[in-house]
Amino acid sequence: GQQVMQIPQYQHVQEGEDFTTYCNSSTTLSNIQWYKQRPGGHPVFLIQLVKSGEVKKQKRLTFQFGEAKKNSSLHITATQTTDVGTYFCAGYPGNQFYFGTGTSLTVIP
Amino acid sequence: DAGITQSPRHKVTETGTPVTLRCHQTENHRYMYWYRQDPGHGLRLIHYSYGVKDTDKGEVSDGYSVSRSKTEDFLLTLESATSSQTSVYFCAISESAGGTNEKLFFGSGTQLSVL
Numbered sequence: 001g002q003q004v005m006q007i008p009q010y011q012h013v014q015e016g017e018d019f020t021t022y023c024n025s026s027t028t029l030s031n032i033q034w035y036k037q038r039p040g041g042h043p044v045f046l047i048q049l050v051k052s053g054e055v056k057k058q059k060r061l062t063f064q065f066g067e068a069k070k071n072s073s074l075h076i077t078a079t080q081t082t083d084v085g086t087y088f089c090a091g092y093p094g095n096q097f098y099f100g101t102g103t104s105l106t107v108i109p
Numbered sequence: 110d111a112g113i114t115q116s117p118r119h120k121v122t123e124t125g126t127p128v129t130l131r132c133h134q135t136e137n138h139r140y141m142y143w144y145r146q147d148p149g150h151g152l153r154l155i156h157y158s159y160g161v162k163d164t165d166k167g168e169v170s171d172g173y174s175v176s177r178s179k180t181e182d183f184l185l186t187l188e189s190a191t192s193s194q195t196s197v198y199f200c201a202i203s204e205s206a207g208g209t210n211e212k213l214f215f216g217s218g219t220q221l222s223v224l
Binding site: 004006009033035041042043044045048088090092096097098099100101102 | 144149150151152153154157167168199211212213214215216217218
């Protein structure tokens, strides 16, 4: 069954507001990846986190990997309409990647 | 985008009929995967391949079989389609496996409807 939980399922924000999505795993992960899927599109790799407590930034996006390597978050500062889409985490406990259920982000202009 | 082509892009079929989805890659990547995407479930691994004629099951493999006779082609077969197999199917490839370097590149997907 599902090993990686992701919340919230949906998020509507005004353009310019911040956005955060969270992933939690029942088991310790070797690493975690994040993907973005635009409406009608396919998932596209964003980033990978490997180390405990790791923080990585890509422009307005900040990714964190928890100290216990069981949780992760993606934070977007000052959202833009181009950020619209579904964000998935994918955790790797050691055998295969388990995708979270995704957070669908809607940005209201 | 990585050179991954899925066919067909859309398919409507009836319960009990066999269906084969094709994934073709031009990247010469060793690893290929089939995922299904359903609302509320994210992406779930059906089967994967780590080389020609080398395949293994994922977490939702029941009712599906795969074959890989060439590096570039990975076929997913539903022997007798059921309505529960209505979904969007994504093929993915990666250059390496083992987690750390296993960056997945996805195809455009196949929307399958089983009536």
